[in-house]
Amino acid sequence: MIVRFYNNSGELQNTVKFLENIQKKINYINLTVEVEGKLIKVFLYGTKDLQYLARERLYELARQFF
Secondary structure, three states: OOEEEEEEOOOHHHHHHHHHHHHHHOOEEEEEEEEEEEEEEEEEOOHHHHHHHHHHHHHHHHHHHH
């Protein structure tokens, strides 16, 4: 599953905080993150139920920082 986010604020600090919080709060599933400018792609690997749980937590974090 790929989840995409766009850093509307344009601040690099918000992206860094978002990535740090991903590391802290989503440690139960394998994931990879790509950052290209303001676009952030999170690739989730694992069972569907854990992917959906991680996706919801990612959306919560994105609301805080973007």
